[in-house]
Amino acid sequence: MARVGRRVDELLRRLRPGDIAVLDRIDLDLRTAEALVAAGVVAVVNAAPSISGRFPSLGPETLIGAGIPLVDGVGTACLRTIRDGSQLRVHQNVLYQGETEVAVGFEQNAETIADQLVAAKAGMSAQLEAFSADTIEFLRTERTLLLDGFGVPELYVSMRDRHVLVVTPGWGRVRELRRLRRYVREFRPVLIGVDTGANALLEARLRPDVVVGDPGSVHADTLRAAREVVVPAGLDGHAPGLSRIQELGIGAVTFPASANPEDLALLLADAHGASLVVTVGFQAGLREFLDRERAESNPSTFLTRLKVGNRLVDSQAVLALHRGRMSVGMVALLLVGALAVIGVAVACSGVGAVYAEHAVTVWTTVVTWFAELSRGLIS
Structure with missing residues (x-):
């Protein structure tokens, strides 16, 4: 079934598994592509070019990697021709309603995307210059927030000297969180x-513990389960999401700033004294900065990460470190096993004090070895 929309945020809310998404998004960004994958669409039709050449946009690569066909550049007329909710069929680069051809585009594949991304790198110079100018302007506007924490709301949840795990929207977050269960425990x-x-x-x-962002994008059960809700507000203090909070009858605080919700979450952790901030889904390399859907959010992300500094760690690093560690339960199990072996040896020896004394010596050695092992692997 076709789902058609010029406003991508609104379109994403209406998508269901098995739908074909018809949108108009020049330089398809990573977050939109991840949302399309998570929605379970079977194909994506873009009226605009998904890679315009201004910079290497990461969305097309994500769709193709997930096995979702992408037909590009079909033209804006298709947004009027294709009826929302109609049966749509995509064959190679042609769109059909029934047996009627309604649009023709360009079907992307891994090879065409790779070629376009190489060519698009030439456009990064102009984007970097614009990014530098926007960063300076953002610093002028939000310097008191970044330097002094002015405007950061107080929270009941204590973060002082604790780890903080920040989870952003995106495809595959639930799977990654399940892999982090050992760290969370x-x-x-x-x-x-x-x-x-x-x-x-x-x-x-x-x-x-804390939900940060637009309450309209968060399930009611999630908002009720959270210990605290922080709603972003503009610099004028206006927070559109408060109406939903009032409907649900729960409390919330506002955070007046021009930064995006991801950065506000990091600033909350920083201002409230977190010892370590582990991020799930934050992608902020050079390509991701230039690929962002909202270019105006890039300076806040860049400066916020500088602010949090070396306390900021990606979840992939945490997972890599935990793979090589031995848990307390494993050490305890080995210790019990060693005790059982010694007990059986003494019981079966049939000899008195000599073997008992030898068993005590061995036992003392094993206990000392395991104590040293546990200090080295668990501390």
């Missing part, structure tokens, strides 16, 4: 969900 971090990232926390059976 051991360190008991404060759990912050950003927009639909809060839904991912609850889906992974983790209760969010």
